[in-house]
Amino acid sequence: MINDIKQDAEQRMQKSIEALDQQFNKIRTGRATPAILDSIRVNYYGSDMPLNQVANVTVEDARTLLISPWEKKMVTEIEKAILKSDLGLNPNTSGDWIRVPMPPLTEETRKGYIKQARQEAENARVAIRNIRRDANAMFKDMLKEKEISEDDLRRAEDQIQKLTDTYVGQVDKRLEAKEADLMVI
16 A cells, blocks of 8 residues: 555656656747747647647757648648747748747846746646655555554655655756756857
C-alpha cells in the first residue's frame, strides 16, 4: 500500500515536470524553435487542430521558422491563428509558405520572460509540495486505521521527502537552463 502511494506520487510529480516543460516551451527566446508554436490551434474544417497537424514547421535559420501547410487554403487560417496568439509573432506569407521571424529580445522583454519562467517554476514546486502533502496525509490516515506502524510512517514520509527533493531539484535545473537560454543574445 505504501509503495502504491509512493508510485502514484512519483507519477504525479513527473507530470508536474512535464507541464513545466510545456510552459517553458511557450516562453520564447531569441532563437527559432518549432516548439514555440505547439500551443497554436488552427480552424480546420470547423474544428480546432494543433498547428503541427495541419502544417510542417521547420527551422529555416537561427531566427526564422518556416511553415508549409499541407493544403494551400490553410495559409490564411494559420496566419490568423499566429496573429491571434499571445506570442508576439508577425508571420510573413509568401505563396504556399509562411515565414515567422523571431524578433530579437530587448533587455526589458528578457527580464519579463525570466520573471514569467520563475513564476512557472514556483508553480511547479508548489504542485510537487502539494503532492507530498497528499501522500503524507494518506500515510497518516493509514496509521490511524492501524494499517501501518509509526516506524513505517516515518520511513514512508522520508521516502516521499527524498522524492520531493529530487523533483524540486529538477525544476531548479530546468529553470536555470531556461534563464541561461533567455540571456543568450
